[in-house]
Amino acid sequence: MENTTTTDTASLSGVAQVADFWALMKPGVMYLVVFTGFSGLMVAPGTIHPFLGIIALFCIAIASGGAGAINMWYDRDIDAIMSRTKKRPIPAGRMAPDVALSFGVILSLFSVMIMGLAVNWTAAVLLALANGFYVFVYTMFLKRRTPQNIVIGGAAGAFPPMIGWAAVTGTVSIESIVLFLVIFMWTPPHFWALALYKDGDYAAAKVPMLPVVSGRRNTKWQMLVYTIALFPVVLAPVYFNVAGLVYGAVALIASSYFLWLNIKVLRSEEDRHARKMFFYSILYLFVLFAVLIIDRAPGIMSLIGG
Ligand code: HEM
Numbered sequence: 001m002e003n004t005t006t007t008d009t010a011s012l013s014g015v016a017q018v019a020d021f022w023a024l025m026k027p028g029v030m031y032l033v034v035f036t037g038f039s040g041l042m043v044a045p046g047t048i049h050p051f052l053g054i055i056a057l058f059c060i061a062i063a064s065g066g067a068g069a070i071n072m073w074y075d076r077d078i079d080a081i082m083s084r085t086k087k088r089p090i091p092a093g094r095m096a097p098d099v100a101l102s103f104g105v106i107l108s109l110f111s112v113m114i115m116g117l118a119v120n121w122t123a124a125v126l127l128a129l130a131n132g133f134y135v136f137v138y139t140m141f142l143k144r145r146t147p148q149n150i151v152i153g154g155a156a157g158a159f160p161p162m163i164g165w166a167a168v169t170g171t172v173s174i175e176s177i178v179l180f181l182v183i184f185m186w187t188p189p190h191f192w193a194l195a196l197y198k199d200g201d202y203a204a205a206k207v208p209m210l211p212v213v214s215g216r217r218n219t220k221w222q223m224l225v226y227t228i229a230l231f232p233v234v235l236a237p238v239y240f241n242v243a244g245l246v247y248g249a250v251a252l253i254a255s256s257y258f259l260w261l262n263i264k265v266l267r268s269e270e271d272r273h274a275r276k277m278f279f280y281s282i283l284y285l286f287v288l289f290a291v292l293i294i295d296r297a298p299g300i301m302s303l304i305g306g
């Protein structure tokens, strides 16, 4: 698809500040990406030197930020159209596109290399896959082609717990795949809740998001399918002994509330319900992975205590 922009070096209205480079990294998303990675690292069997653990999390942050910067470079044309994104550094004219691209590529390569050299190559390959999936599969291939873009592309954001796990164990196992699946199944209701109240933006930018292509009602029903399917998936860590009953209880209650919000979205045309579901989706994922860590805390304490 043609990707053009009016923002070249000659039309820049100002010099990019450090804050603009930070914004390119999509920090809001990055915090949760790093946190889920941290969770994978904490619940994995075995130990990692705390310094290497911090390096691994740093690499996840940098790879995620690098992918975000490349995404903003590629999407600069549609970002300039959508009210939610038009103040970003490139469409606002504060940064030249090629600067953003170079920044993103350097961060991406650097993070994968450091992960491989300092931690292990399994974690590095998974990190490269996450980054590449977001950049090439989601951003460049799926986003402008199909309303199922985020169902498949959502895999990118589901990698971090697997990466954290691999940083400790050097392997991919069924337990870490279960953690991957939690985020994978969570992504469609997370994103479509937002797409419901930003559908005007997506329609204007001609991005085929589900509410634009299939209608709001259909989107709400598809969200419900994932919200219901989340129950067995979020409870699977208990079955696979990655988490205990405290996690199980919290996951059940938190998922029931997520389902309740989805039902409210289904029954009402008011945007405030979709907005509430979107913000709750973020809290929900944070709580799930936080409790996963807390539930493992006694084991972790005994490890520290020898
Ligand atoms: C393909 C998958 C995903 C899509 C399409 C998506 C889409 C979005 C969008 C459009 C926003 C709004 C940002 C804004 O208001 O400018 C957002 C916010 C957010 N997303 Fe997602 N997301 C995805 C996956 C994830 C993942 C995997 C995580 C973390 C594990 C995540 C965490 C967040 C957080 C914390 C926010 C709020 C912070 C912010 O607004 O900057 N998202 N997401």
Ligand SMILES: CC(C)=CCC/C(C)=C/CC/C(C)=C/COP(=O)(O)OP(=O)(O)O
Residues within 6 Å of the ligand: 026, 029, 033, 060, 063, 064, 067, 068, 071, 075, 085, 127, 130, 131, 134, 143, 156, 157, 159, 160
């Ligand atoms: C560990 C690692 C390398 C992870 C990278 C994966 C990652 C950051 C996934 C999150 C996906 C995301 C923020 C999508 C936003 O959609 P969009 O780009 O369509 O949103 P926008 O309209 O706000 O630009």
